Amino acid sequence: MTTIADELTIERRGHAGSVARRRTNFVIFLGPAIILTVLFFVVPVVIDVAVSFTDLSRSLRISEFTTEQYEKVFRTDRRLSQVIGLTFIYVFGTLAIFNVTFGLILAVATTAIRNASGSFFRGVWLLPRMSPSVLYILLWLWAVSPTEAGLINQVLMQAFGLDAPLDLLTSAPIALIIISNGFIGASMGMIIFTAAIRSIPEHLYHAAAVDGAGTFAKIRFITLPALRWPISFVTIYQTLSLLVSFEYILLLTKGGPFYDTTVYALYVYRRAFESGQYGYGAALALFLIVIGVVVALLGWRFFDMERLLQRPRIEVH
Amino acid sequence: MAKIEFRNVVKRFGAVEVIPDLNLVIEDGEFVALLGPSGCGKSTSLFMLAGIYVPSGGELLFDGHVVNEVETRDRNVGVVFQSYALYPHMSVRDNILFPLRFKKTPRDEALARVTAAADLVRVAELLDRRPSELSGGQQQRVALARALVKEPQLLLLDEPLSNLDASLRLSMRTEIKSLHAQLGVTTVLVTHDQIEATTMADRIICMRAGRIEQVGTPDDLYLRPSSLFVAGFIGSPPINLVAGEAEDGMVTVNGARFPVEGASGSLTVGLRPEHLRIGDTGFAGRIAQIEPMGREILYVVETGMGAVRVLEQGSSAGHSTGEQVKIGFLSENSLVFETERQKLIAGAHVREPV
Structure with a gap:
């Protein structure tokens, strides 16, 4: 005799005949994703780990298995500390100034004005993200060109009476990589924050107005608290994505002058593909994964994501 | 406390005229109900009183002063919204305290007033909870406390009972009515429920399509409905x-x-x-x-x-x-x-x- 609970379980699971069908469904629905994940995520990591324990270099020949590459990472590579310091400035600066703060300002500003104008401005800010990175950086190169023809120099010289053209790529390279990345990065925060702001019930703003709040008080007491989750998410997500992305920097400054704008990910690239130290590049890349995981966990802890992800006990309308 | 007056008030949203010409006087300390089916302009009128909507024409007066352009935050009105609109990330205490923040009330006095308001609506033991941890009836009381803590000159209730279950509705009705008797604040209740209106209000303003159909005591509307609409709307x-x-x-x-x-x-x-x-x-x-x-x-x-x-x-x-x-x-x-x-x-x- 089956109990009611058993019957319910059977009811929910379906009957015995469908076991085979469930297996087929598993293969059909999850198979492609699993293949792709293994092929493009698991296998590369395994290869990376393997390569990092070899002396693979330009000759593409492995003569020995060694932990030499890790000794380099932790002991002998003196440039690495400078690279990590720069990466911190780059990631933190881009996040703090653009991806979160500026994204937030854009979202608040474009939702406060008329819908049509708001959408227009958000569209404008999305343009660089939609254009190919090479094209985007080409425009930047024109803008900061150290000659009199450069856009910024034209403005400075003709409108502000500057005497000689500036070479921003040499004099302010770190600021440039932060700004060029930030202009693109801000759009993601903008979109996520805009959606979150839109979902705040209007009656809360009415209540705040009745209670005596002005525009800034409404932003501080209603909008920002409601954005806690999106802000945490954007911060963690963008930290990780900034840690590993380097294409704009490579295109704009090539990591130079010298190593001045070589962030960690770009350093990996330069070591592996410019100097041909594939083994060392692999070890560096693996260390970057470790850094990424640590940063993500710290962020998770710092923002108390666990609590934020809990489901509310009572539906709030 | 305030005497409220609508003088030829018009409200349009774009091309739609929601209220063509509203004339109404609400005496100081009175409890009136704006009663009508949805879309009759009663909530629009309430939002104009709160300052959330600005009249498109005519004059709205508080104690003889035109307040058309006075901002919501300068009107000193208390509003209980249909959804209560409690701030979800604040404790009950902070919710009730919120209006006092902007009045520069000294902290000690503010906290004392929060406690008094919470006592008045009997939520004193809930002060440290979040709104999501309260039942509908408790949220309603907190919303009332928040509206009352700043000692408003006008209390506006927007369908305050519609989200409560039947037995709670009955007891809140009595409580709101006795609160009004105790505080004497001019109160405007917006409702589509004739029972709420007749049980709580001194006077009922029955509205239809932006116009007033009849103004009178609950007895007037029941015994001498001026139109077929009022006759059909009142009575169950x-x-x-x-x-x-x-x-x-x-x-x-x-x-x-x-x-x-x-x-x-x-x-x-x-x-x-x-x-x-x-x-x-x-x-x-x-x-x-x-x-x-x-x-x-x-x-x-x-x-x-x-x-x-x-x-x-x-x-x-x-x-x-x-x-x-x-x-x-x-x-x-x-x-x-x-x-x-x-x-x-x-x-x-x-x-x-x-």
């Missing part, structure tokens, strides 16, 4: 309204004929179910349906003038479906309206047919 179960033609002191409604006094032409006769009784005299009919309602029984009777609802006292049905009965009523309880203009004809009555 709804009034029986039947249209007919009057000639030579007799009104013919479908197949039934009644003596009528004080009116002629196209008339609509209104008979409330609770004023009808099944007895030995009156017009004949056959009971089509019986709906026991506990203390009362609602009979739907097929008569010569159509289906008529009759509400009888008593818990057990004294009659059965299909039974032939006679329905009588007292002449003074009958209402007679002009069908064309939909207006009540004062002093006109119909009598039971003999």
Whole structure:
């Protein structure tokens, strides 16, 4: 005799005949994703780990298995500390100034004005993200060109009476990589924050107005608290994505002058593909994964994501 | 406390005129209800009082001062929203404290006032909770405390009971009414529920399509509804309204004929179910349906003038479906309206047919 609970379980699971069908469904629905994940995520990591324990270099020949590459990472590579310091400035600066703060300002500003104008401005800010990175950086190169023809120099010289053209790529390279990345990065925060702001019930703003709040008080007491989750998410997500992305920097400054704008990910690239130290590049890349995981966990802890992800006990309308 | 006055107030949203011309005076300390179906402009009027909407024309006065352009935050009104609109990330204490933040109330005094307000609506033991940890009734009380803590000159209640269950609604009704009696603050209640309006308010403003249909005490609206709309809106179960033609002191409604006094032409006769009784005299009919309602029984009777609802006292049905009965009523309880203009004809009555 089956109990009611058993019957319910059977009811929910379906009957015995469908076991085979469930297996087929598993293969059909999850198979492609699993293949792709293994092929493009698991296998590369395994290869990376393997390569990092070899002396693979330009000759593409492995003569020995060694932990030499890790000794380099932790002991002998003196440039690495400078690279990590720069990466911190780059990631933190881009996040703090653009991806979160500026994204937030854009979202608040474009939702406060008329819908049509708001959408227009958000569209404008999305343009660089939609254009190919090479094209985007080409425009930047024109803008900061150290000659009199450069856009910024034209403005400075003709409108502000500057005497000689500036070479921003040499004099302010770190600021440039932060700004060029930030202009693109801000759009993601903008979109996520805009959606979150839109979902705040209007009656809360009415209540705040009745209670005596002005525009800034409404932003501080209603909008920002409601954005806690999106802000945490954007911060963690963008930290990780900034840690590993380097294409704009490579295109704009090539990591130079010298190593001045070589962030960690770009350093990996330069070591592996410019100097041909594939083994060392692999070890560096693996260390970057470790850094990424640590940063993500710290962020998770710092923002108390666990609590934020809990489901509310009572539906709030 | 404030005396409120609408003078030829107009409100348009784009091309849509929601309120064409509103004139109304609410006395200092009065409890009035804006009653009407959805879309009648009652919430729009409330939002204009709160300053959330700005009138498109006319003048809105608080104590004789035009406040059309006065911002919400400078009006010192307390509002309880239909959804309560409690700040979800703040504790109950911070929610109630919130209005005092902007009044630069010293911290000690502010906290004392929060405690007093919480005591008043009996949520003192909930001060450290979040709104999501409260039941609907508790959220409602907190919303009331937040509206009252700043000692508003005007209290606005937007459908405050519509999200509560039936028994809670009953007790909140009593509590809001006694709070008003205690504090004496001018209060405007917006509701589509005639029972809420008649039980709580001193005066009811019945609205329809942006216009006032009738202003009066609950008794006025019930006993002397000025129009067919008000007659149909007030009273539960709804009034029986039947249209007919009057000639030579007799009104013919479908197949039934009644003596009528004080009116002629196209008339609509209104008979409330609770004023009808099944007895030995009156017009004949056959009971089509019986709906026991506990203390009362609602009979739907097929008569010569159509289906008529009759509400009888008593818990057990004294009659059965299909039974032939006679329905009588007292002449003074009958209402007679002009069908064309939909207006009540004062002093006109119909009598039971003999």
